[in-house]
Amino acid sequence: xxxxxxxxxxxxIAWKDLLDISRNRMGLVMLILMPLFMMxxxxxxxxxxSGMSNVPVALVNLDAAQGNASLSTKFVAQLNALNNKTGMMxxxxxxxxxxxxxxxxxxxxxxxIIIGSNFTSDLKTGKQADVTLVLDQSNPQTASLIETxxxxxxxxxxxxxxxxxxxxxxxxxxxxxxxxVAPYNVQTTGIVPGQxxxxxxxxxxxxxxxxxxxxxxxxxxxxxxxxxxxxxxxxMLAAPVHRMSILGGKVIAQTTRGMMQGIIVLALSIVLFGVxxxxxxxxxxxxLLLGVFSLVGLGVLITxxxxxxxxxxxxxxxxxxxxxxxxGVFFPISQMPQFMQVIAQFLPLTYTISALRQVVVLGVGxxxxxxxxxxxxxxxxxxxxxALVAFEHAxxx
Amino acid sequence: MxxxxxxxxxxVKKFRDFVAVDHLSxxxxxxxxxxxxxxxxxxxxxxxxxxxxxxxxxxGSATVAGFDVAHQGDxxxxxxxxxxxxxxxYDRLTAYENLRLFGELYNIPRKAxxxxxxxxxxVVNMEKWADHQIGTxxxxxxxxxxxxxxxxxxxxxxxLDEPTLGLDPQSTNEIRxxxxxxxxxxxxxxxxxxxxxxxxxxxxxxxxxxxxGKIVALDTPSNLKKVIIGADTNVIExxxxxxxPTLVSDIQSLSCTQTVTVEDETHIKVHASGDESxxxxxxxxxxxxxxxxxxxxxxxxxxxxxxxxxxxxxxEQVADKVTTKEPSSRHGPxxxxxxx
Numbered sequence: 001x002x003x004x005x006x007x008x009x010x011x012x013i014a015w016k017d018l019l020d021i022s023r024n025r026m027g028l029v030m031l032i033l034m035p036l037f038m039m040x041x042x043x044x045x046x047x048x049x050s051g052m053s054n055v056p057v058a059l060v061n062l063d064a065a066q067g068n069a070s071l072s073t074k075f076v077a078q079l080n081a082l083n084n085k086t087g088m089m090x091x092x093x094x095x096x097x098x099x100x101x102x103x104x105x106x107x108x109x110x111x112x113i114i115i116g117s118n119f120t121s122d123l124k125t126g127k128q129a130d131v132t133l134v135l136d137q138s139n140p141q142t143a144s145l146i147e148t149x150x151x152x153x154x155x156x157x158x159x160x161x162x163x164x165x166x167x168x169x170x171x172x173x174x175x176x177x178x179x180x181v182a183p184y185n186v187q188t189t190g191i192v193p194g195q196x197x198x199x200x201x202x203x204x205x206x207x208x209x210x211x212x213x214x215x216x217x218x219x220x221x222x223x224x225x226x227x228x229x230x231x232x233x234x235x236m237l238a239a240p241v242h243r244m245s246i247l248g249g250k251v252i253a254q255t256t257r258g259m260m261q262g263i264i265v266l267a268l269s270i271v272l273f274g275v276x277x278x279x280x281x282x283x284x285x286x287x288l289l290l291g292v293f294s295l296v297g298l299g300v301l302i303t304x305x306x307x308x309x310x311x312x313x314x315x316x317x318x319x320x321x322x323x324x325x326x327x328g329v330f331f332p333i334s335q336m337p338q339f340m341q342v343i344a345q346f347l348p349l350t351y352t353i354s355a356l357r358q359v360v361v362l363g364v365g366x367x368x369x370x371x372x373x374x375x376x377x378x379x380x381x382x383x384x385x386x387a388l389v390a391f392e393h394a395x396x397x
Numbered sequence: 398m399x400x401x402x403x404x405x406x407x408x409v410k411k412f413r414d415f416v417a418v419d420h421l422s423x424x425x426x427x428x429x430x431x432x433x434x435x436x437x438x439x440x441x442x443x444x445x446x447x448x449x450x451x452x453x454x455x456x457g458s459a460t461v462a463g464f465d466v467a468h469q470g471d472x473x474x475x476x477x478x479x480x481x482x483x484x485x486x487y488d489r490l491t492a493y494e495n496l497r498l499f500g501e502l503y504n505i506p507r508k509a510x511x512x513x514x515x516x517x518x519x520v521v522n523m524e525k526w527a528d529h530q531i532g533t534x535x536x537x538x539x540x541x542x543x544x545x546x547x548x549x550x551x552x553x554x555x556x557l558d559e560p561t562l563g564l565d566p567q568s569t570n571e572i573r574x575x576x577x578x579x580x581x582x583x584x585x586x587x588x589x590x591x592x593x594x595x596x597x598x599x600x601x602x603x604x605x606x607x608x609x610g611k612i613v614a615l616d617t618p619s620n621l622k623k624v625i626i627g628a629d630t631n632v633i634e635x636x637x638x639x640x641x642p643t644l645v646s647d648i649q650s651l652s653c654t655q656t657v658t659v660e661d662e663t664h665i666k667v668h669a670s671g672d673e674s675x676x677x678x679x680x681x682x683x684x685x686x687x688x689x690x691x692x693x694x695x696x697x698x699x700x701x702x703x704x705x706x707x708x709x710x711x712x713e714q715v716a717d718k719v720t721t722k723e724p725s726s727r728h729g730p731x732x733x734x735x736x737x
Contacts, residue, residue, distance in 0.1 A: 005504055008501070009501070012498055012502065013498075013502075015498075016487060016494075016498050019489070019494065020487060020490065023489040024489065230483060231485060232483075232484075232485050232486065232487060234446075234449075234451055234479065234481050234483070235479070235481075235485030235486075235499065238449045238450065238451060238477065238479040239474055239499065239502040239503055240471050240474040240475045240503065240504070
């Protein structure tokens with residue numbers, strides 16, 4: 001039996017598996033729906049930075065001075081003007097400070113702005129005017145985001161007012177006045193110009209890696225144990241087919257399936273979630289394939305040690321679940337506790353995702369991710385060698 | 398040597414402490430239909446699996462078609478066909494696609510393969526169904542495709558492991574006829590395992606009776622039946638409308654009685670030895686107030702042979718109806734199906 005007939009056998013077995021997959025309508029639908037759900041879920045559950053819009057905010061103006069002399073009306077107008085530009089808040093005016101509280105308590109509003117009663121008089125007598133932000137403590141994440149955003153907005157308004165005052169009082173040019181009031185102009189920029197951080201762009205490569213991994217890790221043991229259980233594997237084993245051809249065929253079929261799902265995720269992130277891929281698509285697919293290679297061994301190893309599909313699937317689930325969270329799919333690894341970071345280093349998926357992220361978000365080429373590539377290759381070779389020995393042994397039981 | 402299809406020498410297969418196959422030695426001649434007969438768990442399938450290179454022997458050796466199963470697995474596989482207990486087919490593939498897949502795995506050239514598939518489909522009257530998915534077939538139809546799948550490579554040796562299990566009587570007969578014709582026409586050696594005694598009797602040239610991983614007897618069906626007659630054992634069937642447990646134990650306690658089987662509500666089958674055995678049994682029934690409607694000596698079947706040789710029934714589900722003189726010592730728990 002030559003290498004050529006070995007490859008031919010593997011391709012025939014892969015053809016059979018893919019034909020089988022393609023004729024399973026429900027399975028095919030799930031193949032597409034699964035990544036869609038994943039993307040949708042992750043995309044909508046986690047708040048993205050730019051996603052703060054139309055936050056319901058209660059506004060109460062307690063300023064004693066009203067009418068033309070009131071500076072608070074000016075403040076409110078300024079706030080409205082700013083809000084019209086950003087669409088950040090959904091402002092509604094309420095009667096009193098207690099209203100603000102009760103509205104937040106019953107969930108009508110997420111935050112409140114209270115303009116102090118001495119607003120105008122304080123400003124006119126050269127004091128700072130009080131503006132109070134009321135936050136919803138039951139939702140710390142949103143609260144802190146709103147706090148940051150509102151504080152920024154109000155500071156910006158303060159700067160505007162001060163610049164204008166300087167300009168009016170000393171007749172200094174507006175630019176100069178601005179530089180006096182706010183001498184530091186902070187600008188943020190990513191590696192890729194013109195891009196702000198987008199949680200989707202962080203998550204999309206992770207999900208891509210994860211979906212391909214899950215597909216392979218659950219698909220492979222299923223494909224082999226299932227055939228063993230129903231007895232069809234015996235048909236191939238009793239034919240003059242090399243064990244490696246059977247394994248190869250299975251791996252080709254499952255990889256194809258996984259890659260298809262990966263591509264669906266990629267397409268969805270671009271079309272539905274506005275992810276801009278900075279690097280080359282070919283490189284992304286290449287990394288996905290390498291990621292598959294790094295994990296195939298693990299899949300085969302587990303298949304070899306378990307005799308039924310049920311146990312194989314259970315072990316796979318137990319392994320893939322922590323991998324999902326530890327490989328930095330959803331949260332950056334650097335934010336994890338030290339101990340977990342150490343574990344993450346032993347997971348091939350960590351490197352797949354990190355490489356994918358760098359290519360998708362930062363648009364780097366091969367040299368920048370060479371370390372990940374080498375490590376993935378290493379994982380692949382070590383796991384696969386162990387797996388082949390175990391598989392050969394398992395088929396003889 | 399040339400006329401030997403299979404030679405097994407002291408084959409042993411152990412699963413941990415459980416000995417599934419215990420030092421089996423036998424030879425199968427070319428062109429023979431050789432039967433393995435025995436209850437579930439007797440080690441028939443395990444033996445077949447070792448001969449098909451699906452499982453490696455713990456000890457001993459075997460040659461199949463002249464090749465060693467342990468060291469020349471590929472060669473062995475080229476010369477055999479396997480119909481195992483579980484169907485080797487993919488439900489979502491059509492009959493033709495299934496056959497083509499396996500044909501390709503046997504490296505049959507494309508054109509020859511197409512002709513072979515068409516020819517085999519015609520033989521089993523399935524050409525109309527070639528392009529239908531296997532999943533839509535009845536069990537009988539599936540089994541026909543399954544059997545011709547094993548014949549794609551024109552094997553020298555065909556293994557049929559319980560080929561009629563779960564089939565309706567018509568399909569069963571078709572498969573049996575087909576097996577016979579393959580053997581007649583192509584001279585294919587067939588190894589048949591079954592627990593259906595009638596099937597073994599009907600098809601096999603020689604039968605080895607296996608129990609607890611050992612060959613208890615190996616001979617032609619007619620010779621096997623002679624074992625009983627030669628051993629001076631009568632098989633007596635009584636039609637007694639009022640069978641009671643006391644009656645059964647009375648017969649059992651006779652010195653001439655070997656085994657007593659209650660076949661149904663009115664029939665008892667007794668294996669007994671000695672010239673007076675018939676009289677003794679009748680006396681026992683009469684003194685127990687049993688009414689004998691009829692009594693006759695029956696031609697021993699393979700089931701009787703099995704019972705005689707092993708002391709227990711072939712079909713395990715009726716084993717509890719059998720009462721033997723010595724409580725048959727079970728060798729620990731029977732392992733369900735094969736452990737793999």
